[in-house]
Amino acid sequence: MTPERFALLTRRHRECLRGVKALKGSKEIAAELGLGKSTVDSYLTEAVRLLGARNRRDAAIALADFEAHENDQVPEIEAEPAPHKIIPDSAGLVSEPTPMPLPMAPDGSTVGGAVQGGHVHASPRLSLPVRRQGQARNDMTMAERLLWIPTIAVALAIGFGMLATGLDVMTRVIGRLSHLG
Structure with missing residues (x-):
């Protein structure tokens, strides 16, 4: 070099x-x-x-x-x-910015999006079946909770189907390899 x-x-x-x-x-x-x-x-x-x-x-x-x-x-x-x-390294030359206070709803949950690194990032509202960081409780409605049940069931069925298919393929491959040898 x-x-x-x-x-x-x-x-x-x-x-x-x-x-x-x-x-x-x-x-x-x-x-x-x-x-x-x-x-x-x-x-x-x-x-x-x-x-x-x-x-x-x-x-x-x-x-x-x-x-x-x-x-x-x-x-x-x-x-x-x-x-x-x-140009000297600027690390340490500028003080850390003071974090903005998080906007809170009356129930204590954050308003306006996801909280990441002390900052609120605006995001489309997607209610997840778990409590997010910074929230006192999960704020989903009963209808949203009921919609998550079949969604999770379908996702699990697809996942197990993919697992079963993968195992079936591996069994066939191993079977054919054992016949060759």
């Missing part, structure tokens, strides 16, 4: 690859860097692609070797600063 390929890596790519080199999983790296697991996975996938490595482990080892070799050489003139040195 050429030095030009390593120059394509951002600070986050390098941090994630260093975590892989330290035998940490994506969840551990995410917790350490204050990122989501899927974000770490994205950084690692992109780093593997940029370096042309086979997998994240090979990319991490290549980066460690490159950085060890790079630290052995003493540069005479400081090159242009990397983008992460020009």
Whole structure:
């Protein structure tokens, strides 16, 4: 791998690859860097692609070797600063926004949609047969509850039918394979 390929890596790519080199999983790296697991996975996938490595482990080892070799050489003139040195990481520079109070109905249930991460997201009203987060109780009408009974029964029948069909197919495949052998 050429030095030009390593120059394509951002600070986050390098941090994630260093975590892989330290035998940490994506969840551990995410917790350490204050990122989501899927974000770490994205950084690692992109780093593997940029370096042309086979997998994240090979990319991490290549980066460690490159950085060890790079630290052995003493540069005479400081090159242009990397983008992460020009623009500081904004994490920690802005205070966390204060969460908006949740709109509540008189019965204590949330109004206006689903609650996620302390925020109410508008969504079409779909009454589920379970109590949602932030609700004091399930607010379904008797008619809605009665409509869920056949819906659940049909879903279970379809699921068991698919299971029985799958088992039947597997039995036939195993039977034919045993006749061949």
